[in-house]
Amino acid sequence: MNIRDIMRASKVMPVIVIERIEDAVPLAQALVAGGIRVLEVTLRTPVALAAVRAIAAAVPDAIVGVGTVTRPEQFAEAKAAGAVFAVTPGLTEALAQAAKAADIALLPGVMTPSEVIAALGWGFDAMKLFPAEQAGGLGMLKAMAGPFADVLFCPTGGVTVESAPRFLALPNVGCVGGSWLVPKDRIAAGDWRAVTQLAREAAAL
Numbered sequence: 111m112n113i114r115d116i117m118r119a120s121k122v123m124p125v126i127v128i129e130r131i132e133d134a135v136p137l138a139q140a141l142v143a144g145g146i147r148v149l150e151v152t153l154r155t156p157v158a159l160a161a162v163r164a165i166a167a168a169v170p171d172a173i174v175g176v177g178t179v180t181r182p183e184q185f186a187e188a189k190a191a192g193a194v195f196a197v198t199p200g201l202t203e204a205l206a207q208a209a210k211a212a213d214i215a216l217l218p219g220v221m222t223p224s225e226v227i228a229a230l231g232w233g234f235d236a237m238k239l240f241p242a243e244q245a246g247g248l249g250m251l252k253a254m255a256g257p258f259a260d261v262l263f264c265p266t267g268g269v270t271v272e273s274a275p276r277f278l279a280l281p282n283v284g285c286v287g288g289s290w291l292v293p294k295d296r297i298a299a300g301d302w303r304a305v306t307q308l309a310r311e312a313a314a315l
């Protein structure tokens with residue numbers, strides 16, 4: 111799957127933080143049950159790669175990837191764990207090369223026109239706008255559509271269930287990312303029913 115296929119598979123990409131490995135599979139199952147198949151597991155916790163491995167093995171309907179990738183070696187590690195895509199908060203040449211070497215689909219993070227130009231130069235035409243609200247939100251994306259009409263964005267950072275439809279209505283937005291459908295307290299409580307309900311709402315956007 112290339113990154114545009116993955117963006118097409120879900121209008122909302124949940125940004126997941128797994129603290130306890132035993133939460134990984136039930137959380138993924140809860141999201142998939144609600145209609146959200148594309149899952150970004152952030153590499154922010156010690157169990158993140160083990161969580162990717164567990165989800166890839168036990169939840170065949172999930173399309174699992176990793177987020178918060180900031181070091182080149184993480185692409186190969188993520189792929190070995192079963193990730194089919196990776197998301198970065200920003201992009202450097204070292205990261206671009208390592209993603210290509212690992213042969214993993216990449217959604218690179220950008221926040222300025224110069225960063226968009228650099229990402230295009232490294233061969234990427236789908237990008238995460240991060241942090242989306244802080245970067246200018248809807249107005250920023252509308253302005254980017256002028257010079258970068260062929261770039262498809264996934265705004266992430268500050269997006270909510272209320273603001274998501276306004277982002278998704280823009281022609282240069284393929285999907286949005288957000289943590290709102292995987293609230294920390296619901297995961298800690300093991301409240302998978304609530305997660306499925308949030309996923310259902312997100313899938314219906």
Ligand SMILES: O=C(O)C(=O)C[C@H](O)[C@H](O)COP(=O)(O)O
Binds near residue numbers: 179197240268
């Ligand atoms: O760590 C990364 O690489 C990220 O992807 C950062 C996330 O995009 C934001 O943390 C999500 O932002 P919220 O939906 O506002 O919570």
